[in-house]
Every structure is written in structure tokens, then in C-alpha cells.
Amino acid sequence: ADGTKMSKSKGNVVDPLGLIDQYGADALRFFMAAMESQGRDIKMDEKRVEGYRNFATKLWNASRFCQANGIGASSSVAAPAATTAVNRWIISEVVDTVAKLDKAFEELRFDGMADVLYHFVWDQFCDWYLELIKGQIDEETQAVAGWVLDQILVMLHPFMPFITEELWGTTGKRAKLLVHRDWPAFANLSDPQADAEMTFVTSLIDDIRSARAQLHVPVGLKCDLVATELSPAARAAWQRNEALIRRMARVEGFS
16 A cells, blocks of 8 residues: 555565455456556555445445336436436536546546546435435436436446446346447537536535534524525526425525
């Protein structure tokens, strides 16, 4: 972990089979990709391998949450039709992620690809999207969430082939194995309006949570929210997403 070269005489050689037994082959494989950077030695940090094992667990639990809420395999390679801002936003994020992965791959930056995937899966999909749709999972959201999860499995498969193949087979009936699935390629589905709206929503929730933490406001206490200044776009975004903002930020009154 400190950059010392492995040496039998020093007794610091790491057995990859031992790491696989402890953390799984996917975690070690993702670690090697994430740490690969041109002109830099790989520091064998077991804590990082453990972290990527936790990342795999996060994906597994997200998949189980989807299944429990009627979200299964997508019936289409193309993105489903979406009307709500949160669904249009996550579709746009998928397309943006694929573009970033393609660019990093052209530059042979496997560490860059791993970084993009990690933050999209953990931050955008698990921590934000799945939390935002809780309690309002209608047919449109089921279709979009299933499609997004499918794209995640396809994009992540070269880095974590075992867990993604397993989830691919358990989330729905498939015509072929994931390893035979084509790499995603989409037309320009960017949605600046949805991106701006959800940036406002997520930033507002983050700011409220931060203020609550700084003031040691009890988790169960709902607070009133006072807006001193709101642009027309921000007010419209609040009105369209009021229910989820109130739920996730634990606010009650609004003036």
C-alpha cells in the first residue's frame, strides 16, 4: 500500500487468490482497473479492494430493491419514453456516462472508465435516483429504472463480469448471456432542462441536510422551509418536485 515493491525476501508478496477468496474476483478486477494509470505503479492497497467489494454489494442491493418494486429486465434496447424530470434526467445521465466511457477507452484510460462507472452507479443511480423514486414507482418509472439497470450491467460487465452476469440472469428472462450483449450506443438523448431541474432539486436537498447536520437538528424533526429568493425556473422546479423534496429533506411548511 505504501508503494514498496513486492519481494519474497521481505515477505510482502500478495497472493491474488487469497484476495479473491476474501473479497471476490470482481472486486480485485475492478481494483486493478481503477488503479491502472499510465506511468504509475499500482499500490496494492487491500482497503481499496474491500471498498470495491462494498461497491459490488451496493449494486446487488440496488438490484434487489428494483426487483422488490416490480422493476425487471427492460424490453427494449432503446430508452423508454419518459415524461417526469427525474426519469428524463437519469436517461440523460446514462447517455452521458456512455460517452465518457467511450472517450476514456479511446485513450486507454481504464482507471478513468472505472471512476466514471463507480460514481454513476453509486452516486447518481443508487444514492439519488433510487431514493428519489421511492414511493412513486409507476409504470413509466419501472420501465426507465429497468432500462437503466440493464445499461449499468452492460457497462460494468467488462470490469465485474461475475456479479453482472448473475444479476443479468436473475432480473428477467434474457435471449442471450450478458457477455454476448452489444456495447450501448445511443443517439443524443441529453436533456438540459431535466438536468438543470434535478441539479436544483438535489443541491437543495443536500444544502438542507447539511444545514440540519450543522445545527444538530434531530433526524425525526420536520422543519419549515423559508425561501428568501426563488427564480421562476426554481419555483417551477419546486412545484413539480415538492413531494420528494419534502420527503428527502424532511421539511414541512414552505413560504
